[in-house]
Amino acid sequence: MSQPNGGTFDIVILGAGSGGYAAALRAAELNLSVALIDKAEVGGTCLHRGCIPTKALLHAAEIADQTRESEQFGVKADLVGIDMAGVNAYKDGVVGRLYKGLQGLLGHNKNITLVAGAGKLVSRDTVEVNGQRYTGRNIILATGSYSRTLPGLEIDGTRVIASEHALKLNRVPSSAIVLGGGVIGVEFASVWKSFGADVTIVEALPRLVAAEDEEISKTVERAFRKRKINFKVGKPFEKVEKTENGVRVTIAGGETLEAEVLLVAVGRGPSTAGLGYEEQGLTLERGFVIVNERLHTGVGNIYAVGDIVPGLQLAHRGFQQGIFVAEEIAGKNPAVIDEAGIPRVTYSDPEIASVGLTEARAKERYGADKVTSYNYNLGGNGKSQILKTAGFVKLVRVEDGPVVGVHMVGARMGELVGEAQLIYNWEAFPEEVAQLVHAHPTQNEALGEAFLALAGKPLHAHS
Template structure:
């Protein structure tokens, strides 16, 4: 197979005329990676009549299904049940929490994953236009992926190779005392104490689970606050809730070193303070899984391991796209889904609307949950000017369903003066379930008065969104404007 470059005036970059006379197999699209972005692209492309080769070295579904979203949320639900059992008397129910049976918890978690995996296998296997290729793929030409010596050529290629749990320089993960989220998901015991290195989404979710299971937890975060990417008021509310739950955390304290002790680990942070625990969970984020996959060799532009794309998910190499965690930005399964669908439609000539990254909903499934979409107050002021931004906080204490659930928190709206709502931020039990309406409010550039006229079912937490918009529209019902 050969290829030669010429100039395309539309993108001012080298493009490739493809010679596809020699390949083993040729497809409309070859997708390298069967995680959220990859399999979504495959399914949508097949619906549009395109032929697809989907290459995956592990299990279809990728990190989200097997090592991320699904198993962690199963653990979080088990933690919620433990808390409800422990606190049941406040609801008039006498129950006793005898303990946490990790074998049974893991059986429940693994059962959820197995059922979803079986369904996904059937969905992809039953699609007549999708060829599933099991094995480690590598980009060996701008239009060709090689798997175990066999080459699959695509008129288009989608890079969707996902991410891995990162560590820090000099911090060796051994899988026993120093672990990542991958190890934490398969633990067969409840540790006595854990230090969580990293106060982002992964770190606070595991801290929340372990505290509910009775573990002594300390979070160490180098940034000034937990979940620092969220609105500052949401971060502060989570910190207050964690203090109440007796989850220890130290923010603005960079990690310096870790030493193994007879009983576990000793972690030293900035200022020389040392903290000891049975385990250290390294939760410092996820890195792009792009090493040794041939991307750079084929001329794909990279930055610190990430694949750079334009707003239409195109790399600098024509007909080569990238989606999901390998593209800079939010590392969320639903972002990968949407990017995969977008690229399939783009290739099919459907001309889909560009994805607004700010319009992608974000949920942290700790206790309490954080959910948001759009701009934080700080980013809105930066973008529109401080004097143009108005905010409103509706306290969940005024919401009937929140009182029933015995949860506290708020709905915060960020709007442009005399303009639309540009950010929605929520804290409280189960607020992640409210993010759908909030996403519509942001993405449809709704004005407070437009949302205020909608009827919200009573009693639901969803009413809190309606009440907040009523107040911001100048006609509060159960709150002060």
Template sequence: MADTGTAFDIVVLGGGSGGYAAALRAAELGKTVALVEADKVGGTCLHRGCIPTKALLHAAEVADTAREGEAFGVHTHLERIDMNGVNKYKDGVIGRLYKGLQGLIKARKIEVVEGWGKLTGPNTVQVGDRTLTGEHIVLGTGSYARSLPGLEIGGRVMTSDQALTLDFVPKSAIILGGGVIGSEFASVWKSFGADVTIIEALPHLVPNEDEALSKAFERAFRKRGINFNLGVRFSGVTQDDNGVHVTLEDGKTFDADLLLVAVGRGPSTSGLGYEEQGLTLDRGFVITDERLHTGVGNIYAVGDIVPGLQLAHRGFAQGIFVAEEIAGLNPPAIVESGIPRVTYSEPEIASVGLTEAGAVATHGAENVETLEYNLGGNGKSQILATQGFVKLVRQKDGPVVGVHMIGARVGELIGEGQLIVNWEAYPEDVAALVHAHPTQNEALGEAFLALAGKPLHAHN
């Protein structure tokens, strides 16, 4: 029998994006909720991921603007990067968002239980000497920064967790991993004045994106002076007072002040009682059905511990979904391919839906049509002095299945792309919509005009 005050409609284990979204929505629906968190509610995204990295990226954009002002007739001088000032700004953003989140949780009468929780039964979570009983359990224990076998983190070898707290700009840095995290840090450090080299084992940077975007991204990084070595695996690293010394399997060596290990994130599921309670795990990830149910009792899982895209907004969506599922609202299942993806570097990459290769694999090459619209034809992009393009992927004579963009600030455009893909719009549907001029959003409209066979500022 649970102690007085420890029985809830829902116990959420983990206060990150997926967990707190489930808690907030469930409380809104009249459920009693306990939210278990060992650190701070908000999780990796708010405290060690999305928010702090994007704050650094904005500071980097300000530095670039100051450095390049003369091109716009504004004569400026970039004196130095004050990392204490940058970190104060970054931490201020985090602090305000954290305070707001705490206020929401308090207003919705969610009980936050601080401490490490462990699943001890189909309806119970143990936190210290307290047993919480929930009619439903939601697991959202998040992820951690991975390393590689034999590669120890410490000293000059660090993950994004340590890189976010640096109080100096490294003179030089090697980044192991050319995905989203590695590319974003490369962009920041280059803007701050560091010499940066990315090591990526796969043939392209941002390898999960459409190949056309990856190639354009590489050209942009090369133009910025960001070095990268592709297609060869990391072998080893040593460090001393002078820096780090990295070796690849082909014998190449690289030296720098520090090594950032950005090889992805692993699910935080070890030692939490999941397997003991009969949950199915694959490489540490919790396996669920499309309704995010684990197959055990009334236990659901959300966020980074569920195989798929490790994105905060996916966690938010899954948390809301599970709360509504528990409340009997029968929400529509989340379609993974309909979730937008953004790399917040300079230039930015934004995409949703299938890549060209993914569309060909799904529908066959003869049933896929693509179009690229160069941002050179877009007035606002010319004003911003950015280069890039919009790439559309559609089923032949059918709906649009992918929208992919590269260029400054294109992440702000992906909302329309998401609607187009998820609503299975036809090019003719979008071409009929009027887009404001001059905006970068207009580039999407122009791309669809071209795909519908009536280009304006583009060749047919």
């Protein structure tokens, strides 16, 4: 990053992660001058410590599983072992190439000034960095998130680790306890099991991936049992002790578990402390910046996007919010983002993809007697049989109305969520989607078949 000497801009953006850099690029397209400030690398958590490196590990894990199971496809291969140096080189190579591309994209844009350093909001229109002041006719706060822990649970980076430490491990732990059965927890549990570790997930809530539809949770739990990934649900954490070879974790009921490492995956907190937000009159709740539906903070011309705003902490949410605010500032009057219409993917094995409301949430909103659902089993899908994957596509519909939720579990389901997102966001009726032609043989047909069945004309399924 460059180090200019302050100045005045149309927009000053604090934070160059997904939300910040998307806002900068869109604003620059709209011919607005931008100062983009970050204390670390452009790309933020997603590129360097989150989405991209974890998915690289998950792909390596998939290759390991395919090698281990290759004989069932008539291919004889031996899995000699996991070379973590090689895996990390592959992972870091992916991150490096994307980082270089993003640096070039931002750095060569004449409307964007990159500023390296820890910024602080010192007035309603000014951010100070390294003693220099950057004044913005508008301010966008996009300072991201950090790995949370629990009271009394200290992350030391060696035996008790967070996701950023797990991404840098130069070995496969022989055993691991994963504290948290949400997205981060089940993804790392899936990776380590594929790499050969003994894994146990501890989750205080009554089921894994509790934010997803309950039937998704049941399927994931069944698949994890089959994979011999251990899990304890409804078991809050009590304490951790260091042992000679690792850690000893005590959970509710006095039960103890031992492993080489404990991964703390209890969610991410908003990075807002000490940045001057409250001093300038912004409203914070549990550290999150409160905004209206147009992402305005209610103070001056200050907006907030991404993980510091209450809601789903997803890179693509921040990305879309950044674009929205840039267009809002430019007077384009963009449509308000529907939070339920943001697709959600968990890249474990099996993979989870969803958009819209769960069946339980839909019944709360519309009434239990107004909501119907339909499950299409992947056993009836040709490509899923070829891939030897199990799972389902579930549709949630309001009576005589549109589909308000699509929930999928099985191999490669994340690749189907694009069509599901369009169906939800366009408030499509089953009868409308049933008219669309889906290529054969693809897993995409599973969506088509589900909608045919919901429209009352099932082919490879029972209505």
